[in-house]
Amino acid sequence: MVRLLTIVLVAAMTVLAGCAAKVDYGDATARETVNTDFGSTDLQMIAAKMVDDMLVFPPIVQMTSQRRPVVFVDRIKNKTTEHIDTESITDTIQSKLLNSGKFRFVDMTVVDRVKEQLDYQADSGLVDPTQAVLMGKQIGAEFMLYGNMSSIVKRDSSTKDVYYKFTLKLMNLQTGILEWSGEKEIRKTRNNTFLGL
């Protein structure tokens, strides 16, 4: 009887050991398939594809062989059925392009704060005028990076199919010519299991 009790107790402890919440570090680039919602893997796939496509495109290779053109990132319009932080996607693309050494960027999201600082340096009287950053010396962007993210979702009682299409375009601001455009498609499908907890 005692032995039986011990076995039951040990079995119970083994089962319950798995119940305690566990925290661990994971690979940030590991495939994430928790659900069909837009996730980290989608973001990484999109950014990698865009940057790879852009950097091997012959006219771009030629254009960036002698100089590093200045680009500004407009917004990616979210046309999906999810609340996606598209700025996070463009941030990743921007970092990758910047680190490739082919492009330089101006950041339009901080213009207000930069202006505030320049005004302070010029007008407050606290900054040595010889050391102050001069107004009107910034370099204007030559290209604009912008795009769209759209999705088609279909669902019935047991399956869900999500198709994402991410389009990125590089426009020459002077001429209005589209220099490059890239696209990444992602399809995710969920099939519900028959049995579950």
Place this chain on the structure above:
Amino acid sequence: MLRLLFLALLLLQGCSASSVFVPYPDQASAWVQPLSAGQPGQGAVKLEPLTTREDGLLYLQELARLQQLDNQLEASRATFADVFAAYEQQDAAATVQASALAAGTASLMTNDNALPYEGYAYERIMAHAYQALNYLGSGDVEGAQVELRRAALEQRVAQQRNEKRIARAEEKASEQNVDPGQFESQFAGLNAAAAEVRSAITNAWTFYLSGAVWEATGEYNSALVDYKQALQIQPDSPLLKAAATRAAAKVDGRRNRDRGTVVILHEQGLVPPKREINFPVPTIHGWFAVAFPTYQPQDMRPPEPVHVRAGDSEAADTEVLAQLNAMAARALKDRVPAMLVRQTLRATAKYQAQKTANDNFGLAGALFTQIYNLVSERADLRSWLSLPAYGMAAEVTLPAGEQSVQLSGPGGGATLTVPVRGGGVTIVRVVTAGSFMHTDVYAF
């Protein structure tokens, strides 16, 4: 079987206050009453602790709506996000679920209220529309557009589920030689008979809302599509025809730059609660009394439009685009076959318990189980009760600039200052229920 009964009792000890033994409409009066009296915040306070229950989805929906009407937009947005998470969890759930089986066992010895609350398609559509209004209220147009797309997705899913029914109605109409020329050429293809079916499944009011948002943000093509979707549901609506015509003109680049449109979205009344009726069903052991949920015609109140007046000559009454009470009734009707099956099983199980008790414990046992069966026999009356009974709307065209718009309804009135953009759209939202009137203005 008796053991099963005790097990059920044990399982249910924790839920004496939930809908298993207290009918949901009785609980809901704690927040529906304050809402009609113009105090949605009071109801929200009472609801908050209830959202952690098994059927939390239902309470979350109520809470999110009340928070929104109490101008707690951030809180409402977070609550609606929880609502959608719950719905999505349901979508991804396995066809046969162990936990659902446990609830099923409990429900077999009590009633359908022991089953988790699944929500209805019409509720889910409205939840997305309300979330869009939350985003609009905090100035996030892109977020609102996302929610409107999700609402449209839910409408599509609901429509697909009922495709056969719509096709049947369309066929019937063609058999009866319904003149397709009854609609003007640009609205050809609308089918009155199918529209009747559609109107109980899909919601023209949310399509109109999303059409207005698209139009206000300059996406005229999307606006036209949504207005046409709404027209498929309400083909006779002059309001929708005017909106579709206007959007079509804007697609072609024609628009009046001196005047703008003010869209008045009106949510009127409260959706009626379900009522319980008792009637006998046959089982192999004879007839057994069971409780069923139903909607009673006397609970259906006629719509009470709001009269809109602006400028010198512009006036309109809000007209009905969606009858949520009818959609609720349709949704309930769709669940009747499954409910009948469960009721029959339950009657059998309860009969067995009674018989076993009678055999083993004589009169006392029989009386005990009889009382239990009687008390536990309650219909599933759960539904989102702070929803309006009618989704209504009106439009007025006003000169660009700040304009004063007067609203007057049976419960009171309001005068709003509305910014009108030439060629643009401004959305005014009016919620009336009893003496309660809530207004929002969304300018783009």
